[in-house]
Amino acid sequence: MLPLANAPVPEAAAVEASPRRKRKLGFFFILSLAWVALVIFLAVFASVLPIPDPNAQKAAINLNPSLHHLLGTDSLGRDMFARVVYAGRVSLTVGFASIAIGLLIGGAMGVIAGFYRGRIDRVLMAIADVMLAFPALVFALAIVTFLGQNLRNVTIAIAVISIPGIARIVRASTLTFAQRDFVLAARTLGASNRRIILREILPNVAIPIGAFSFIAVALAIVGEGGLAFLGLSVHAPTATWGGMINDGRSFLEDHPALSLIPSAVLFLTVLALNFAGDALRARFDTKDVSV
Amino acid sequence: MTDQPLLVVEDLVTHFRTNRGTVRAVDGVSFTLERGETLGIVGESGSGKTVLSRSIMGLLPPKNVVSEGRVLFEGRDLSSLDAKQMRAVWGAEIGMVFQDPMTSLNPVMKIGNQVTEGLRVHLGMEKERAIETAVALLRSVGIPEPERRMKQFPFELSGGMRQRVTIAIAIACGPKLLIADEPTTALDVTVQSQILNLLQDKQRERHMAMILVTHDLGVVAGRTDDIAVMYAGKIVEKAPTRELFTQMRMPYTEALIHSIPKTDQPSHTRLPAIGGRPPDLVNPPAGCNFSPRCPYARDNCHHEEPPLMSDDTVTADHAFACWYPVGVPVRG
Amino acid sequence: MTTPKTLLEVRDLTVEFPAGAGRKVHAVSGVNFDVYQGETLGLVGESGCGKSTTGRAILQLPRPTSGSIVYNGRELTNLHGEELRAVRRDLQMIFQDPISSLNPRRRVRDIIGEPLAIWNVGTKEEREDKVRELLDAVGLDVAAAGRRPHEFSGGQCQRISIARALALDPNLIICDEPVSALDVSVQAQILNLLEDMKERYGLTLIFVSHNLGVVKNVSDRVAVMYLGKIVELAGAEELYARPLHHYTAALLDSIPVPDPTVRPGAAPDAVAGDPPSPIDPPSGCRFRTRCPRAEPYCAEVEPPLAELKPGHFVACHFPIGETDGA
Numbered sequence: 006m007l008p009l010a011n012a013p014v015p016e017a018a019a020v021e022a023s024p025r026r027k028r029k030l031g032f033f034f035i036l037s038l039a040w041v042a043l044v045i046f047l048a049v050f051a052s053v054l055p056i057p058d059p060n061a062q063k064a065a066i067n068l069n070p071s072l073h074h075l076l077g078t079d080s081l082g083r084d085m086f087a088r089v090v091y092a093g094r095v096s097l098t099v100g101f102a103s104i105a106i107g108l109l110i111g112g113a114m115g116v117i118a119g120f121y122r123g124r125i126d127r128v129l130m131a132i133a134d135v136m137l138a139f140p141a142l143v144f145a146l147a148i149v150t151f152l153g154q155n156l157r158n159v160t161i162a163i164a165v166i167s168i169p170g171i172a173r174i175v176r177a178s179t180l181t182f183a184q185r186d187f188v189l190a191a192r193t194l195g196a197s198n199r200r201i202i203l204r205e206i207l208p209n210v211a212i213p214i215g216a217f218s219f220i221a222v223a224l225a226i227v228g229e230g231g232l233a234f235l236g237l238s239v240h241a242p243t244a245t246w247g248g249m250i251n252d253g254r255s256f257l258e259d260h261p262a263l264s265l266i267p268s269a270v271l272f273l274t275v276l277a278l279n280f281a282g283d284a285l286r287a288r289f290d291t292k293d294v295s296v
Numbered sequence: 297m298t299d300q301p302l303l304v305v306e307d308l309v310t311h312f313r314t315n316r317g318t319v320r321a322v323d324g325v326s327f328t329l330e331r332g333e334t335l336g337i338v339g340e341s342g343s344g345k346t347v348l349s350r351s352i353m354g355l356l357p358p359k360n361v362v363s364e365g366r367v368l369f370e371g372r373d374l375s376s377l378d379a380k381q382m383r384a385v386w387g388a389e390i391g392m393v394f395q396d397p398m399t400s401l402n403p404v405m406k407i408g409n410q411v412t413e414g415l416r417v418h419l420g421m422e423k424e425r426a427i428e429t430a431v432a433l434l435r436s437v438g439i440p441e442p443e444r445r446m447k448q449f450p451f452e453l454s455g456g457m458r459q460r461v462t463i464a465i466a467i468a469c470g471p472k473l474l475i476a477d478e479p480t481t482a483l484d485v486t487v488q489s490q491i492l493n494l495l496q497d498k499q500r501e502r503h504m505a506m507i508l509v510t511h512d513l514g515v516v517a518g519r520t521d522d523i524a525v526m527y528a529g530k531i532v533e534k535a536p537t538r539e540l541f542t543q544m545r546m547p548y549t550e551a552l553i554h555s556i557p558k559t560d561q562p563s564h565t566r567l568p569a570i571g572g573r574p575p576d577l578v579n580p581p582a583g584c585n586f587s588p589r590c591p592y593a594r595d596n597c598h599h600e601e602p603p604l605m606s607d608d609t610v611t612a613d614h615a616f617a618c619w620y621p622v623g624v625p626v627r628g
Numbered sequence: 629m630t631t632p633k634t635l636l637e638v639r640d641l642t643v644e645f646p647a648g649a650g651r652k653v654h655a656v657s658g659v660n661f662d663v664y665q666g667e668t669l670g671l672v673g674e675s676g677c678g679k680s681t682t683g684r685a686i687l688q689l690p691r692p693t694s695g696s697i698v699y700n701g702r703e704l705t706n707l708h709g710e711e712l713r714a715v716r717r718d719l720q721m722i723f724q725d726p727i728s729s730l731n732p733r734r735r736v737r738d739i740i741g742e743p744l745a746i747w748n749v750g751t752k753e754e755r756e757d758k759v760r761e762l763l764d765a766v767g768l769d770v771a772a773a774g775r776r777p778h779e780f781s782g783g784q785c786q787r788i789s790i791a792r793a794l795a796l797d798p799n800l801i802i803c804d805e806p807v808s809a810l811d812v813s814v815q816a817q818i819l820n821l822l823e824d825m826k827e828r829y830g831l832t833l834i835f836v837s838h839n840l841g842v843v844k845n846v847s848d849r850v851a852v853m854y855l856g857k858i859v860e861l862a863g864a865e866e867l868y869a870r871p872l873h874h875y876t877a878a879l880l881d882s883i884p885v886p887d888p889t890v891r892p893g894a895a896p897d898a899v900a901g902d903p904p905s906p907i908d909p910p911s912g913c914r915f916r917t918r919c920p921r922a923e924p925y926c927a928e929v930e931p932p933l934a935e936l937k938p939g940h941f942v943a944c945h946f947p948i949g950e951t952d953g954a
Contacts, residue, residue: 186729190792193687193721194743195713204742208733340811454902484674485838486899489882511811514884538888555816556886557845563864564823565845569816573781 034284037277044274048093059087060242079249079263080256089270092244095156096271099238100226102160104218107167114168115175116210120183120202130176133169141166145228149237159238163225171221175214182209219282223275230271246271300371302472302505303329303352308365310344310351317578318362321347323529325365326604331472334499334506336516336537338552339526342574348526349477349509353392354382369473388418391466391504393495395478397458401450407434408446411465418469433464437494456487460494467498474499477509492519513553517541522613525549528575528585531604535614543610545621548586584617592620632664635800635832636686641695643678643685647907654906655681657856658695660933663800668826668833670847670864672840672879676906678856683802683836687719688712699800717747720793724805726785730777736763736788737773743795762791765828766821783814790821794829802834807842819845840883844868849939852876855906855914858933862940872936872947875899875915913945921946 047054057074063082070077076085114133118126145162152158182188183206191201226246232238233247241248246267253263310322322344329335339345350356352367354374367374374385386392394400402410411433412426421429427446434442437460450458459479466474476495480488496519499506508516516523517537524534525546533546544550551570572589575581581588587597597619604615609624643656656678663669671679685692688704697704699715707715723729730739738745740762744755760770766787777785786806793801803822807815823846826833837843843850844864851861852875860873871877878899899918904910912930916922926945933943 186723186725187731189689190721190723190729190789191742192689193716193719194746194792194796195716196742196746197713200746204734205731209731212733340813456902484903485840486674486878486882487902488884490900492884512884513812513886517884517886517888518890541886541888552812553886555813557816557819557839557841558886559841559844559868559880559883561845563844563847566823567816567820567845569820570813571817573783573814574811 031284034281037280037284040273040277041281044093044270045097047090048097051087051090051094056090057084057087059083059091059244076266077262079252080260085263085266088244088249089246089267092246092249092267093270093274095233095239095243095245096226096229096274098156099160099163099229100222103163103225104167104171104221106160106164107171107221108214108218110164111168111171112175112214114172115177116179116202116206118172119176119179120198120206126176129172133172136165136169141228142231145232146237149232154237154240156239159229159232162232163228166228167221167225171214174217175210178210178213179206182206213286216282216285219278219285223278223282226271226278227275301328302331302333302370304366304368305352306366306368308348308351308367309363310347310356311362313360313362314578319577320529320580321577322351323580325526325529325531327524327531327534329473329505329507331505332499332503333522334508334520336520336523337507337509337526338511338513338516338523340511340552340574342528342577343526344529344577345509345511345526346477349475349507352507353386353390353475384418387414387466387471388469389471389473391469391471391474393459393462393466393474393476393479395481397455397462397482398450400462401458403450405449406446407448407450407453407461411446411461411468414465414468430464430468433468434461437461437464437498438490439464455483456491459483459487459491463491463494463498467502467504470502472504474504474506475509476506478511479508480515481511488515495519513556525552528580529577530585530617532586532618533614533616534604535616536611539611539614543614543623545610545614545616545623546586546618547590547592547620547622549616550622584619592622594620632667634662635665635700636663637696637698638662638682638686639696639698641682641685641697642693643681643690644693645690651907654856654909656685656692657909659853659856659858661851661858661861663832663834666830666832667848668835668846670843670850671834671836671853672838672843672850673853674838674879674903676855676903677853678906679836679838679853680804682853683721683804683834686802686834687716687721717743717796718799720796720798720801722786722789722793722801722803722806724808726782726789726809727777729789730785732777734776735773736768736775736777736780739777739788740773740791740795743792747796749796758795759791762794765794765825766791781814782810783817786810786818787821790818790825794825797829798831800832800834802836804836805838806835808837808839815842822846840868840879852879855903855909857914857943858941859915859944860940860942861933862937862942866937866940870949872940872942872949873915873944874919874921874948877948878918913943 060083063078074084074086076089079085079088114129118129144166148162149158188201188205191205229238229245230247233245234251236251238245238247249267250264253260256263305325305327308322308325312319312321325348327335337345337348351363354377363375369385369389374382377385408427408430411430415421415426415429416423431442431446434445439445439457439460445453453461479495480491483491492515495506498504508520510516520537522534523537523540524531525548526532527548533540533544533549540549541553544553551568554568555570557567570589575585575588583596583598583600584590584593584602587593590597600619602617602619604617606612606615607624638659638661641656641659645653645655647653659682661669671682673679684690686697692705695705699719702715704715737759740759741755744750744758749755750758759773763770763772768784768787777788780788806822807818810818819842822833825831835843835846847864849862850864850867851858852873853859854875860867860871860876867876868880871880901918904917910917910927912927916926919926923946931943931945933941935941936947
């Protein structure tokens with residue numbers, strides 16, 4: 006009666022090209038990445054680039070910018086541009102390394118808690134809560150005072166502080182994916198828990214967490230800046246942005262640039278990282294929803 | 297009052313501007329609804345039926361939307377009204393029932409306040425009278441112990457009860473038109489039939505006109521005067537309900553009706569499926585939108601778009617958009 | 629005619645979930661049924677009746693609170709670890725939500741090949757061949773292999789799910805509302821595909837759905853569930869033509885029929901109200917609170933599922949068409 010009954014299924018067979026165009030990340034995203042890339046580039050290659058020694062003192066103190074000293078000199082006659090660049094080394098190392106450690110430990114805690122639930126979840130989250138409740142500054146102070154004021158210990162301090170927050174966020178993300186049917190499907194196929202975590206959960210959790218880690222790095226850099234401002238980061242004369250802001254404090258009225266330049270660089274770097282993280286997150290969120 | 301139709305929709309167009317291009321969600325829809333009449337709008341997901349009902353109501357966000365055409369409600373062009381004037385229409389003259397009663401009810405407001413709100417705002421009732429009216433309304437939509445329910449919050453009610461509450465709210469101010477958008481899709485089948493019966497009773501009792509938007513032809517089959525079938529943003533066939541089922545002309549309507557598994561067919565009956573999937577509304581196919589999936593399509597179907605037309609084999613109220621309608625011998 | 633081989637025996641299956649404050653959700657309460665080799669058994673009922681939980685409990689996901697599930701002579705509820713994992717090769721599942729059931733980060737080739745990779749079936753080339761064969765079987769182009777799920781429509785995603793479920797040549801597939809998220813036109817394609825696959829691969833199906841029309845179309849026998857119990861079980865034609873339970877009759881009356889000559893609401897509100905909560909189900913017969921035929925006796929004694937006619941089981945003290953005999 007109906008010719009439709011035997012009609013071929015033309016389109017189920019032919020998968021047409023996806024009409025979806027990738028969402029553009031926008032101009033500001035590129036600008037943000039460019040800034041972060043520039044800061045990283047200068048920090049990495051500072052010693053081979055024609056940049057003066059950041060700790061070399063000259064008689065000419067508190068100079069205004071000139072061709073010789075791009076950003077002038079500070080109260081001890083050190084080149085401000087060189088100090089800002091070298092300070093970037095400390096800030097970026099602490100920022101990225103601490104969050105890498107935080108992701109490794111906090112991420113593992115979060116995935117395990119979110120995947121297995123039950124008792125192990127309660128124990129791990131209790132640990133995270135205790136860590137969150139402990140005043141971060143006091144903790145950092147304790148680590149740096151007892152273990153010594155160097156790059157490694159500052160990194161460890163900030164890493165430990167970042168763990169509970171990362172664990173919570175990773176756990177929440179894991180929970181949403183662990184309840185999806187594809188995890189159940191993998192189970193019915195006989196996949197082991199390890200395989201499910203590695204193949205089904207991690208690739209999904211990695212994307213929002215990757216985007217979030219930009220913001221975490223920004224927070225870690227601010228944290229390092231705070232510690233340095235309080236004189237708790239690496240020892241002088243090693244330049245750090247926070248330390249430079251602090252050094253310039255006494256000259257705020259006459260030479261505000263001494264504090265403002267490192268502040269601006271810190272601000273722009275943190276802003277760029279936040280912006281890039283937000284843009285990435287927004288992009289992958291929509292991708293997931295519009296599936 | 298007058299003999300003009302209650303609702304006239306003329307060439308309504310709603311396009312959304314997206315990153316991907318313009319989505320032609322509603323693409324030139326016209327129809328007329330008389331007082332007390334019921335119209336079923338049927339379509340699959342992405343056919344534009346929900347966007348159409350929201351466009352009629354003026355409920356779409358103004359951003360990135362292209363709207364054209366006119367919606368005349370008792371002769372007034374709704375699209376020319378501002379937000380304040382529209383608020384006087386919503387609830388008072390046009391009532392709405394949505395798919396998910398949990399989202400259309402305010403979760404932190406007691407049922408009683410939600411029902412009396414419209415009565416007090418639109419009809420200017422005193423508090424005492426509004427409460428009395430609300431209790432009577434809730435009772436009339438089949439809610440047991442309405443006095444007690446007035447003091448409860450939406451989450452304390454079952455899905456069916458919540459939908460009864462939204463119906464009570466929608467009809468509270470005696471609207472002349474009720475738009476119900478998939479009112480029973482979230483409900484179980486035994487509750488669904490209760491709610492559909494309730495809507496039908498209220499529509500008759502109050503002589504309201506009703507637009508019932510649904511994906512399920514079974515929902516509208518025995519309950520509407522006319523049915524409009526939508527496909528890819530357009531009405532492709534509109535006919536009196538009985539005639540649509542017995543003398544459908546548009547191949548899509550035919551396919552839709554026949555692909556539903558029916559309980560009076562023997563088990564393992566092979567279903568006539570429509571191949572493929574609905575078109576991408578950003579790049580609709582040339583000619584008839586259904587032509588790529590249509591078993592009867594010929595060359596010109598892929599180039600020329602058929603208008604909504606009628607012929608002498610059907611009644612005057614019956615229109616279809618097809619060059620080679622089913623059940624009609626091809627002429628020439 | 630030879631008696632069909634029993635593939636699966638479900639006895640006294642009970643699944644309870646904690647509902648907080650020491651209360652329990654009685655999702656499935658003492659369900660019994662058999663599934664014969666090569667048949668399709670439909671499980672139909674409204675939301676919260678325990679049909680999906682029953683289907684999943686057969687796969688031990690979740691593990692039943694009590695009861696026994698014997699598959700091919702093996703008791704599944706006692707199996708653990710490797711033994712259970714091995715049995716799962718034979719029992720597969722297709723889910724309702726085509727989007728949720730496919731990992732958005734993986735390509736179709738990996739999704740369909742995953743079961744083969746888990747079990748190390750064949751060489752890499754052999755697995756790729758198998759994936760191509762499966763794609764072809766479910767009506768998808770081989771070019772689909774390199775794409776990710778979001779590039780497909782709901783119906784196509786469901787085809788991918790079916791291909792994945794078929795990869796290990798299973799015996800029994802539990803279809804959990806496989807077409808509920810699809811439009812009618814696509815639904816018909818998938819139902820036809822399931823019938824074809826059943827034929828081609830010699831499958832046995834348990835088909836869980838709330839849609840009575842769909843269940844009738846695919847099933848040989850149908851079990852109707854209400855609040856965690858099977859209230860009626862019979863051959864599909866028999867059940868739809870001569871229901872014995874008042875709930876089955878009410879369900880059949882409530883279906884919106886796509887036929888304008890059928891006046892809806894012929895039996896207006898035959899079943900009033902909503903189903904009660906599975907946290908605190910009624911005593912005796914669980915349907916009695918909504919049943920037009922209920923008597924005080926129904927609240928006291930729970931009716932057992934009894935074979936009233938050959939192959940037609942019903943759990944009711946006063947089944948339809950029986951003169952009062954209690």
